[in-house]
Ligand SMILES: Nc1ncnc2c1ncn2[C@@H]1O[C@H](COP(=O)(O)OP(=O)(O)OP(=O)(O)O)[C@@H](O)[C@H]1O
């Protein structure tokens with residue numbers, strides 16, 4: 001698949017598209033315009049990275065998709081969101097989880113006073129299943145996260161940041177999603193743990209065919225594991241492309257990886273670059 | 282010594298009754314952060330409805346089931362029509378709303394069942410347990426023992442419900458982090474509805490016990506005020522705290538009345554609990570079992 005084909009979002013037409021976000025606008029508190037027309041697609045079995053600096057609107061995009069905005073007085077005022085060809089922007093979070101889309105929120109949000117295993121079990125809330133099926137689901141999560149099995153009886157609030165991130169992902173898996181919206185899994189974690197977690201994400205993607213939309217500030221790592229990437233700036237997509245192309249792109253290197261072949265540029269150049277990028281996008 | 286123990290046991294047993302009311306508060310506060318001032322009015326409503334139904338000639342168990350159904354309806358309706366439209370509003374707004382709800386429920390109860398006090402006889406007499414008198418020379422009311430046992434069974438049922446069931450786990454999850462709960466598909470409104478219904482159930486048990494002890498009358502709504510010191514002591518978010526707080530307040534009230542009361546010319550039972558609560562507030566504002574915030578990044 002080449003970059004332009006994936007970028008020109010053809011909603012529901014392409015059979016392999018799991019998620020299509022078409023030109024959405026998000027407003028908080030009726031006045032704060034945060035997303036100014038964001039479009040992106042996630043193909044079946046893809047890992048798509050949503051990159052950008054603090055406050056670019058990554059989390060807002062994910063919450064718009066998972067319908068968690070209402071609780072923060074946010075509202076999708078324009079555009080549409082389709083999951084497997086069905087409009088989902090008016091559903092509740094509960095209905096969306098039942099359809100197979102689950103969000104792992106930024107900052108993990110484990111249930112602190114519940115044990116690790118209880119956290120996982122709450123993830124299965126929307127599924128009506130027998131005790132046997134539930135136990136099997138737990139085992140399969142423990143298969144991917146052996147550390148969680150060791151800590152299963154610990155209160156989640158007392159486990160490490162990495163373990164909490166694993167708990168949060170495992171909890172989402174218990175809902176048997178086909179698509180996971182993963183918000184900043186690397187936040188505040190040591191590099192080895194980040195590697196470990198991304199490795200598991202890749203595993204889940206390959207073996208369980210879970211598609212991922214991944215919001216990350218850690219551009220370098222995200223582009224290594226993702227197939228495709230979108231760069232968000234100030235509520236707009238300013239660039240998108242194959243992950244391998246993005247990670248070799250000079251602008252991306254300059255702004256998001258802090259690398260540059262031509263040495264450090266002046267702030268004026270940076271501004272010029274940014275402007276040019278907007279126009280190009 | 283026998284007298285001290287007798288007083289202590291009497292206090293603990295009445296403390297269980299306080300805990301019963303405090304529990305209703307804790308359930309709703311834990312799950313939705315609303316301090317439900319109307320819990321006392323719910324107790325009154327439950328007791329009056331139960332007696333009223335008994336008077337119409339309904340058999341005991343049928344009356345219980347019918348009242349329970351009424352409590353669940355009131356609980357669900359409160360969540361649906363009063364609190365849901367106000368979601369995301371400041372806590373003080375929600376608190377004011379529950380005060381409004383208190384007056385509404387009080388008025389409704391008196392409109393349906395009249396305002397005259399009525400006796401409620403559940404067939405357990407308020408006489409000392411003979412066995413304890415013969416054996417230890419301690420006089421403990423049979424009714425108190427019965428009421429405490431019922432409360433303990435209720436506590437046990439709730440504990441199992443919270444710890445072992447899918448819904449119970451979801452309730453604790455919502456109490457911990459309602460955003461995360463939503464993100465994995467737990468419907469908050471459904472959970473709040475269940476919590477209100479559960480609080481209604483607890484109010485029914487409290488209403489029957491208090492009503493049978495003191496008569497079914499308007500004063501039952503003031504049981505809410507009795508629960509306040511218990512909550513301060515036990516913490517607003519802790520079920521074990523509500524139980525332990527109830528026991529402590531009950532014991533202190535009775536012991537203080539008997540041993541300290543004479544110094545003040547008696548009658549301190551009605552306010553000593555508040556003094557204790559105030560002193561406690563200065564030392565441990567989060568209560569005995571107020572949820573520890575786990576700070577760790
Ligand atoms: N509930 C809210 N009310 C008002 N403004 C908000 C709200 N949530 C986010 N914003 C604003 O929306 C913008 C985008 O926020 P968002 O959290 O989506 O950014 P982000 O890309 O996820 O950033 P980060 O990398 O820091 O997580 C920010 O300017 C933020 O201040």
Ligand SMILES: [Mg+2]
Pocket residue numbers: 058059060106183184
């Ligand atoms: Mg974010």
